[in-house]
Amino acid sequence: MVGSARLPLARLPRFLAWKRAGTARALPGREVHQYQELKNSSCLQPKMPPCAFVPEKYDSYPYEQMLKIRQENVFPSLYTCYKRPLLIHQGYMQWLFDFEGRRYLDLFGGIVTVSVGHCHPKVTAAAQKQLGRLGHTSNIYLHPGIQEYAKKLTSLLPGSLKVAYLTNSGTEANDLAMLIARIFTRNTDVICLRGGYHGGSTYVMGITAIGRYKHSVANGANCHSVSILLCFLGGRRVFGTCWTYS
């Protein structure tokens, strides 16, 4: 039993199926009442753990003006989600705060390639220290940071993986990985899985196998997307030049 609801939890899947179907699916009145009770019960309305952090006061444009500027002055390929996109104002560790101070638990990290949470004091302190010392230089000079980082990073890698190439973004990393693999193997074909996102540069667009990120310009020469289902079908020859899966 859940809270004041008289509905056993075992019937939760049936309730969820009913909820998904909307009110179109007829159910006996008593059962509907029980489902509503269950829906309102505390077990389906989780409370977030407390958080002592208080975000700063939002001090930029009002929400509607933000939307207008976004529509008129920002390139439309930077699309947003939801009818009323979130206007995120501040982050702290696993929390995000919108412009009204509403708190969200960030389970997604914005995008999946960024995963250290928000404004972790250790990360923030290191970035501030570096910016206060030297903001930019070039790979044509030695700089302590790159060696320190490369040494630490490669010490975590197995076997002979002892060389790091640091890039600014996931797209750049994948672009480079494709280039290095092609130069090293002298093969050009690349297999990617359908539905995978790997970046949006002209080169990497070839292995990003999602329609909305493909554009009608020359891209993706020798990139082949395969259905992820093939993984479950055992070994087979997929293309003339590519063997894969077992």
Ligand SMILES: Cc1ncc(COP(=O)(O)O)c(C=O)c1O
């Ligand atoms: C799995 C994966 N690969 C590559 C990328 C591209 O990374 P970036 O946006 O840093 O270029 C993303 C970005 O979301 C990603 O999720």
